[in-house]
Amino acid sequence: MCPTPTPPQAALLSPSSSTTDQANEAIRVFLRARAGRALCPAERAEYGRLLGVYTRALRGEMEKAA
Template identity: 75%
Template sequence: MCPTPTQQPGLLTTPSTDQANEAIRVFLRARAGRALRPSERAEYSRLLKVYTRALRCELEKAA
C-alpha cells in the first residue's frame, strides 16, 4: 500500500521506481570491487525497501 500521511508520517512521498533504482545504482557503484560493510548492507537493505515500496505504489496506481 502506498504511504499516506496517516499511515506513515515520516514517509509522505514515495520516489518513483526509476529514482529508487538510480539511488541503488549510485550506492553500489561507489562501492564497486569490494564487499559491503555491515552498515552499508543495512543501507542497501533500506534502499531495496524503498524501491519495493515505489514499485508497489506504481502497481497499485496501474490497477
Template identity: 80%
Template structure:
C-alpha cells in the same frame, strides 16, 4: 532474493543496512506504481 544475498555478503554491515533501506524504499515505490496501474 539471490541478488540481495550476494550483495549482502559483499558489503560491510553499515553499507548492508543502507542497501536494505534503499531496496525497501524501491520495492515499496514499485508496489505503489503497480497498485495505481491496476
C-alpha cells in the same frame, strides 16, 4: 573494516522521473561507489533500506496501474 560511513543516497533525477526510477538510480549510485569490494554491515543495512524504498515505490506504481 567499513570505510567512513556515507550519508543515505538520493538520486538526483528530473522531477518527471518516477519514484521507482529515483530509487533504482539511488541503488545504482550506491553500489557503483562500492564496486569491487564487499559491503560492510552498515552499508548492507543502507542497501537494504534502499531496496525497501524501491519495493514500496514499485508496489505503489503497480497499485495505480491496477
